[in-house]
Amino acid sequence: MRILLVEDETSIANFIKDGLEEEGFAVDVADNGKKGLQMALENLEEYDLLLLDWMLPGISGIEVCRGVRKQNQQLPIIFLTAKDAVDDAVFALETGANDFIRKPFSFEEMLARIRVLLRNKAGEQTTFGYKNIQINLDTHRVVQNGTTVELTQKEFALLEYLLRNKGKVCRRTRIIEKVWDINFDHSTAVIDVYINFLRRKLDQPGATESFITTIRGVGYRINDDA
């Protein structure tokens, strides 16, 4: 799940970005309206949700919202507005926003609203599994045959991505975008290295095949069970 955050105050932007990343979202930040609109339109398919500050230098949040809505009716958009700006809230909804959050907001509130809007897309599932491997997002644990396997953050994120897409090919470029960064060097071999880490930690010793199938020239896939 990739979120575009358009927010000019660096401290707030970082706070939100860090928090959401800890929750497993990928977050890109634009620090002004022009850049925000540009990023949104250029990668319209990439983003699952747009978080828009109301007050922005240059192009305002409303204009960004309008611009995006012209191209895409579906993308969930949430506004961040000042506490008592009731009119702003109305206006935002009229312009096509799906929800708004009044500042100062608690992170939990924001997360609740994001989850509501992403529900159909993301599902709220917090555990995934393949055969004897279970991953749990709440506890941030991976259990295999009843024993915990220690994974690092990146290993965890990669496994989560593969399991979320169990049965489907995960293309290298997609993995780079979702697990690493959208701007990450595509020629890198980190993926290979991390796939290798996962295999070493999770493949059954003596098994002839890995639980992660390599699809040459394309990417990787964890097969459906059975």
Add this chain to the structure above:
Amino acid sequence: MRILLVEDETSIANFIKDGLEEEGFAVDVADNGKKGLQMALENLEEYDLLLLDWMLPGISGIEVCRGVRKQNQQLPIIFLTAKDAVDDAVFALETGANDFIRKPFSFEEMLARIRVLLRNKAGEQTTFGYKNIQINLDTHRVVQNGTTVELTQKEFALLEYLLRNKGKVCRRTRIIEKVWDINFDHSTAVIDVYINFLRRKLDQPGATESFITTIRGVGYRINDDA
């Protein structure tokens, strides 16, 4: 947690009532505005939240809201409005509602919003424990193996948060928000310092592992008791 639901359509009212009762709320239903306002005002102290349908026979939801607000500024009020009634939503907020939910809504969405507004209200468990550690919110005491351990306020708050979420990861950003104030400073190392304080006070001398597990890049976790 007692909720007053003012809704004239019996089927919807029952659906909401049943659902909320399953979640552990006590729910009273008024099937028109007049009755709703009356019940609300007579038992103002009893209710923790008001769910108000917009369209009501007789006295409208807005009028109920206004009437309640005259007596009580604090009571959280959520409106249920028709899907595209943007103006209604605005109007509701101006009249003093805290939030609104557009119909048709999902039960989860409603629950999420109710929980946000009820956060930090009473009626919760007041003791938590992990192995030999017991924390009591009423007496504000921590007891380990029968002897009281002196904790400062912040130490206590942090331990409380970790224990409330026993078994789950507590992400750094959430800890900062919940235990310290909403505070956009993510560069601080207070958390580390306080985790260290707790460990020094509560870890068994000679133990190989702390009772608080560090999850690098994510946060901390107190494991479920074995």
Add this chain to the structure above:
DNA sequence: GAAATTTTTTAGCCAATTTTAAGAATTCAC
């Protein structure tokens, strides 16, 4: 208002994690 306690900041250290790089192995097309 001085002393004690609590909270927060700072900074160096260290270890775990992440990334890079490069040679080995495998696969595929011809």
Add this chain to the structure above:
DNA sequence: GTGAATTCTTAAAATTGGCTAAAAAATTTC
């Protein structure tokens, strides 16, 4: 089979993030 492309594996370098101690700042207590 041969060669090119891709992936695997390993090791080493770079980076990050958490730990700790100590000091500074804020708050409470007497």
